[in-house]
Amino acid sequence: MKKYRKDKRNPITKEVDEIIEIMSHTDRGSEEYKKLAANLELLIKAKSIYKDPARIDANTLAIVLGNLIGIAIIVGYEEGHIITSKALGFVLKGRV
DSSP states (O other): OOOOOOOOSOHHHHHHHHHHHHHHTSOTTSHHHHHHHHHHHHHHHHHHHOOOOOOOOHHHHHHHHHHHHHHHHHHHHHHHSSOOOOGGGGSOOOOO
């Protein structure tokens, strides 16, 4: 049984690849080839404007989770013991 993978390319990239595939089987002097080339040019311009949705970097997520776990450990310790401190002083400062 074959497993099908989800195509993660954006729609414009799929269309560009499809047009290039069709162009490879079309006579270069034909009108159809010229139309495909014009469509390809439009798609490439559109692709330069299109932006993929932002994704969270794994390193950033690891830093945030590490900070939250560290704060939770410090606050948990402060609850049961006499020593007090400032847990937020251990948090890495964000860069803007």
